[in-house]
Amino acid sequence: MRGDGSDLRVLIIVPAWNEQDSIAATVTEIRTCLPTADLLVVDDGSTDRTYERATGAGAIVCSLPYNLGVGGAMRTGYRHALREGYDVAVQIDADGQHDPRFLPRLLERLDAADVVIGARFADKDDPYKVRGPRRWAMVMLAAVLSRVAKARLTDVTSGFRVSNRRAISVFAAHYPAEYLGDTVESLVIASRAGCTVTQVPVTMRARAAGTASQSPYKATLYLFRAVVALLLALVRDWPAQFDDGVTKADTQVRPDAAGGPDAAHPDAPGTDPTEVRR
């Protein structure tokens, strides 16, 4: 990896909930851009034909028995990545708004960080515009998270990110299921666990199917929920969460992973700490 095409194993995780209209195109596009990476679609309890379309497009599909939200789908993906010994996990939305052609650039940056976010608003000429309360929420979240992560972050609600082995082991144990927890709180958790976070500017496309809510009422509600989610994330006694959901072994960030991507290799899936108690 690191731009020179070496031997890191990459797992692309696509959380999908009722995305039958866009999933096939997204899967095909990702496979075209990164033909050697493994692609796992996590079907988050879809009631439509997401499973069939994703399988038909050549993805491996992991079906959750009922809808857990993005957080649950992603933790499933990260657990799979950890147990199967992947070096890099990629999170990318099923609705087609994330352009997989940016992925190589995100992967390159894993040299310097444990988590790399594909971020909007990083450039002045970004065509993706958001206004009103929703915009204020995003600016506030970005400002606070930048302080927590000690890095300039402009788009912390982006679901477009790559993580190395060290971040995978954190996310496999702690990936919040609450609203905005999957993006905002997971970054706080990663930072607290000692992972470094950085971003790469990307442009995002309009959603291939479905619409983002932009009504003023919903935007205000979003702002409110963002504040609540952020405050909770900051004051929470992490990694306590709910003790029963994770085993003690899950909570330990392995010391050998502390040196960044280069030091994160020696453990095979068999020595995986999450497998000890199962």
Place this chain on the structure above:
Amino acid sequence: MNASAVLGIVGSATILLALFEMMRRHRLREKYALIWAVVAVFVLLVAAFPLLLQSVAHALGIQVPANLLFFAASILIMVLTLQHSSELGRLEERTRTLAEEIALLRLRIEQPQGLAPSSSTTQQPDDEHQDGDG
């Protein structure tokens, strides 16, 4: 013996009987039964000996003893509800973990060979996006 005392005694006795019956039928776990049993016994005591309530209220400087009863009752109910919310959250977290594990097990059954181990190469950044880099 006045009406309120009878009401209190009958009510707490009913709770105690219901508790016993539910425990007998395995409908209630001991850890929840215990707190309700304490509540029922407490109500029984207050109903049987109203002077108890009056003296405590007097000692605390509360004019109307019934207010103490209402206050204590509402606090107790709030604490119990909070306890249930927390139990509910723990259960949700457990079912979430189970759902994730089931999905991963199902994946392992449907794809017995697993995802084929492959080395990953990445393409160079696409030309048309180079200008977006900062």
